[in-house]
Amino acid sequence: MKYGVKRYLLLSILCLFLINLTGCWDNKDIIELGIVSAVGIDKTSDDQVEVTIQIMKISAIKAKAQGSSEETFWTFSKKGNTVFEAIRSILTTIDHKPFYNFNELVVIGEDLAKDGVMDVLDFFERDHENRVQSFVLIAKGISAKEVLSAKTDLASVPALHLVETIKSSKASTRIIEMELFDLLKGFSCPGKNPVAGVIEKLNSEDDELKIINLSVEGGAVFIKDKLQGWIESKDLVGYLIIINEFKNGIINIPNPHEENKFVTIELKKVNSKMDIKFVNNKPIIFLDVKAEGNIGEQQGPGDLTTKEMVKKLDEGLEKKIEEEVTKVFKLAQEEYKNDFLGFGNIIYKKNLRYWKKVKDNWDSEFSNIPVDIKIKAKVLQPGQVKKALEPK
Amino acid sequence: MFRTLIRKFNYLKLNSLNNSSIKNTPKKEEIPKSIKEIKNKLNQTFSECNDFITRELEIGEKREIKVIIAYIDGLVEKKMVDTEIIKPILIDSRLTKLNQEFNKKTTIEILKENIISISGLNEVDDFNESIQSILSGDTMTYIDGNKKALKADTRGFEFRGVEEPDTESVVRGPREGYTESIRINTALLRRKVKNANLKFESLKLGKQTNTDVMVCYIKGIAHDDVVETVKRRLKKINTDAILESGYIEEFIEDAPLSIFPTVGNTEKPDITAAKILEGRVAILCDGTPFVLTVPYLFVESIQASEDYYSRFISSSFLRLIRILALASSTLTPAIYVALLCFHQDIIPAKLMITIVSSREGVPFSAFIEAALMIIAFELLREAGVRMPRQIGQAVSIVGALVLGQSAVEAGLISSMMVIVIAVTAITSFIVSSMDRTIPFLRFALLIGANVIGFMGIFLVSEVILIYMCSLRSFGVPYLAPFSPLNGMDLKDTFIRVPVWAMLKRPKALTENKDGGEQSGYRMKVNYRKKED
Incomplete structure (x- = not known):
């Protein structure tokens, strides 16, 4: 009997210890x-x-x-x-x-x-x-x-x-x-x-x-x-594309049929890859963007579904994305001289020795690095209509 | 903690066993030779018994031998006594040409072989036994100058017909249920299992009531040890009265102080048949439609007869639903209180707004609120069972409107708590065989939750689980086949596999041909292939 009491006492003491393990113990x-x-x-x-x-x-x-x-x-x-x-x-x-x-x-x-x-x-x-x-x-x-x-x-x-x-x-x-x-x-x-x-x-x-x-x-x-x-909020498109956070958004490109009218492309899939490569021990920034989108809206007349036009649309989209991206690189490298895009981090991961050399004045170093941008864009679907309605 | 109590309890049991072995064996008493003595003795035994009837007749052409017919009015079918016993003795015995002469020695043989036209006819040479037979509804025929008497089965009394039981109604499946007559019940069972191996072993329990009790099993499937244990435990019972099988249950269960039932009961022959076919033993008790089955395992509380009558996909789904119901019925109030008092940070913000706005102005803490509502629900439920049907409507109006709506409107109880308790209430009806157990678990978990939140819930549920693991029902672990784990037997737990895929009987229940005791748990763990 004595042994039993001791055992139960021990067990209840152990249970008391358990209470200490709980994170929040106050009943509120x-x-x-x-x-x-x-x-x-x-x-x-x-x-x-x-x-x-x-x-x-x-x-x-x-x-x-x-x-x-x-x-x-x-x-x-x-x-x-x-x-x-x-x-x-x-x-x-x-x-x-x-x-x-x-x-x-x-x-x-x-x-x-x-x-x-x-x-x-x-x-x-x-x-x-x-x-x-x-x-x-x-x-x-x-x-x-x-x-x-x-x-x-x-x-x-x-x-x-x-x-x-x-x-x-x-x-x-x-x-x-x-x-x-x-x-x-x-x-x-x-x-x-x-x-x-x-x-x-x-x-x-x-x-x-x-x-x-x-x-x-x-x-x-x-x-x-x-x-x-x-x-600026209008510059955020480029920034989001570079850091591969651009999930779903729209971009305006000129209508190949009529220069001052717009076609809005809804980008469905944008993948970008930031990379740094060393040529002669000098870093070069590489940015590889792959984009796919559909026609969301069309201003002005014309059939955009012909092979030729699609190719023109693709080129226009590539040009537009490049514009946006370059704008942000300019902002980072020339205006702010601040690597908020995170290329320093890539160097840190890829080439620690080089990073240790440049890390103290990386931001000024960053502004002098050449940038190589590659963009591949595709316009896939015209939506529910083939071409815009032409009022007679 | 309970060890001393259990020890005392066992001691009491032992005591009663010793007494019973002395008192319960009725002394054998010879039947007196002279008809006068028999008559005196009968009248002495049944003095002031209004329903006891004797009739003295003379038998044979010469009318020299006297016989006494004795029975109890109401227990026998009178027409049968009149036409099959009294009429042949009075008339046929005189008309029939017999090879033998009537004398004191031959009468009993002649009666047996030539005159009384009743199928159930036995010789009795013990006076006490004959009294017992009369009390059971048999008709006794005592013969002058013979130490033997004849017992004719003339039982026929009023009883309820075979009806659909209220407790276990089904959508698909047989609707017949047991009645209060044990003979009908055995017939119902025999009709399900037309097999000579289906055994009914009879014994009488209760010193005053002499209730008929039958142990029913299938020889060759049921484990011998279990059958022996059941019979041993039944024989140990020393009590005045067995009015319902619940009396027996309390005497024979393994864990008499536990909140978990270790003896199952059912009102339907098809369920009993299924259970004894799995190797269980059924105990039928005269005077009640509830038949006990042992061993009773925890899984049986989530199994329903309809699972096997409908297709396996839907019944597997219903199994999962039932497990969910069991969990939600025990855990919901505890989790709600733990969330409200300890872990507010894991409630989604929008739900938080709903909960807080419903609880604003409620004067009680969440725990008190939950406890009050649980008690209120138990009260309502008990009222619903006990009250006469005619005032049922009044109670439901008071229950629903006063307790539910008004309490919320008055700001006494939050509407969220009403929902929580309603969920626990509804789900507790789903697992109806556990519904006397769940309230205790619910309260234990609620207290744990109120003291240290989720940690308390885990702690209490762990204690409950460990306790359940320690339980045995007639030697079978209560949590089998989960603990000890048996992969094959899981076929009929969380899901029910198709009937054609159930190739083997439950391992924990079936018989081991070698016999003998095995260390560890007492049940033999041998596979028996189902014969085709």
């Missing part, structure tokens, strides 16, 4: 949490960090679905020397415990980005309550606090509106989908500088800032962890 009811949908970080004039959080007002969200006009979110802002300090001081204001696991969006103010973002992002990487899958946007010409207080009529919460916009506008190829995790990875990756998404204010006469007055487009180029400049 879901309604005691304030669900944070977005976090914004700005730099204040007195060099402090101002953290803004947007908390979902769940009851209002439900009411909104039934037609109520009540606001669906609160925003709170607090200042502090560090992000953590500011976030902790928010606790003095709200009764719910902020819950960051559903944080979908991190907005960083332009001023802060120019000074370097690593100091504020460390908290997001370190703290277990945060998620690194939230999207990152750099606020251009507007503070993050303003972005988070913008109201929405469409989605339940402004942050969700922005997130859905980012996700759904992949096809427009004017947005960069950058998650916090990828941004942090980009900072640490040798020979590559990250490009983050941008949110900017459109011109409007409304007093109250609304989400529809904001636009998510373009890219923010970083050098190390500091904001260097912007990529």
Whole structure:
């Protein structure tokens, strides 16, 4: 009997140890949490960090679905020397415990980005309550606090509106989908500088800032962890093609029948391969692009399905893609002198010895490397009609 | 923990066994020679028994030998007694020309061979046995000057006809169900298995009730050890009354304190037939339509007779559905509480909004809410079973409207919790043979979930699994064929393979020809090829 008691005691002690293995052990009811949908970080004039959080007002969200006009979110802002300090001081204001696991969006103010973002992002990487899958946007010409207080009529919460916009506008190829995790990875990756998404204010006469007055487009180029400049949204096509992230989008080429009219090609499949080859111990950038697309729209008359015309279309598409790509190379090599395309990383992987030699002044080295671009494009299907209707 | 209790329990069992061996063997008592003594003794035994009837007759041409007819009114078919026993004795015995003279010695032979026209006719020389036969519905004929008496099977009493049972209704398959009469039940079973190897071994249980109990198995398929164990355990039973097979179940089950049933029951002869054909032993009990089958394994709770009557693809799908139902019925409230209180981060954002908005303003914690709803459901269910049919509607209105709708509208219970409990309730009806077990598991898991979230669920389910592995039913591991794993026997578990592909009987149940005990688990593990 004594032996048995001892055994059960031992077993229950072992079970107690198991409790330590659990990650989250505190029983916290879901309604005691304030669900944070977005976090914004700005730099204040007195060099402090101002953290803004947007908390979902769940009851209002439900009411909104039934037609109520009540606001669906609160925003709170607090200042502090560090992000953590500011976030902790928010606790003095709200009764719910902020819950960051559903944080979908991190907005960083332009001023802060120019000074370097690593100091504020460390908290997001370190703290277990945060998620690194939230999207990152750099606020251009507007503070993050303003972005988070913008109201929405469409989605339940402004942050969700922005997130859905980012996700759904992949096809427009004017947005960069950058998650916090990828941004942090980009900072640490040798020979590559990250490009983050941008949110900017459109011109409007409304007093109250609304989400529809904001636009998510373009890219923010970083050098190390500091904001260097912007990529215009129309230039993003080339950038996305180079880094092989161009999934589905459209490109306009001139109509072979009539020069000043357009044919829109919907690209269905774009594969690009970045490579660096060494000739006489000098690196040369190679870019190999293979594209396939269908005719999406045609301006002007004419049958585009003849053999001859198809060939002309193919050539036009190749020319157009080359234009777009060259534009981006020019931006990287001449204007910014910044390898945000990631060719340094290829050298790092292929030729470590050479990389060690050039890594300290890689960005200036990069701007002098010759570029060889090869493009093979094909237009496959004309859509539901063979040729455009000609009004008589 | 329970070891001391179990030990005490075993001790009690042992005690009762010892007593039974003394008391239960009825003393043999000779039948008195003189008819007067017999009459006195009968009247003494059945004094104040209104339904006991005796009739004194004189037999033969010379009317010198007296006989007594004794039976119990209501248990016998009166017409049969009148025309097949009394009439031949009174009239035919005098008219028929016989080779022999009637005297005290020859009467019994003549009655047996020439006069009484009843098929079931036996000689009895024990007075106590004759009393017992009278009580069972036989008609006794005592003869003056003879130590033997005649027992005629005239049983015929009112009983319910063969009907479709309410508990196990089927869409396809035989609809007949057992009745309260054991003789009809054996006939139903015999009609399914027309085989002389189908054995019915009879014994009487209950000191006061003397209930007929039969052990039924197929010789050559059922394992001898199991048959022996069943008979041994049945003989050990020392109790006043066996009113239902549930009494027997409690006496013979392997784990009397367990929440898991280790003895199966059914109301349908086709199910029993299938089970004894797999090597199980059935125990029929007079007075109840529920027939026990042993050994009872966990897989049987997800098997249904219809699985074998419909095509294997659809029945395999239904097996999976049933497993899903079993899991969801035990786990859903626990997972919901764990998600709400510990792992909010893995709920999708949109679902989170729905859940939170439904829970806003609810004054209870998720655990209390779930516990309240589970108890409310069990109350409703019990009310539904016990109440008279006429007021069923009232209860369902109160249950559905007051408990469901109003509680949600008043903000006492969240609508999500109502959905969760509804899911567990519906799914618990699917695996109906486990429905007395599931509530305990559900609560244990719920408590685990409330203390340490998913970790608690895993911990509790592990304890349950280990416990299930330790169970045995008549020597067969309760979780067979999953644990110990037997690849061949998996043919009839998660899926049911086509009948033509089931070549071998379940390994854990079938007989080993060599006999004898094997170390490890007690069942022999020999394949027997099915004879064509």
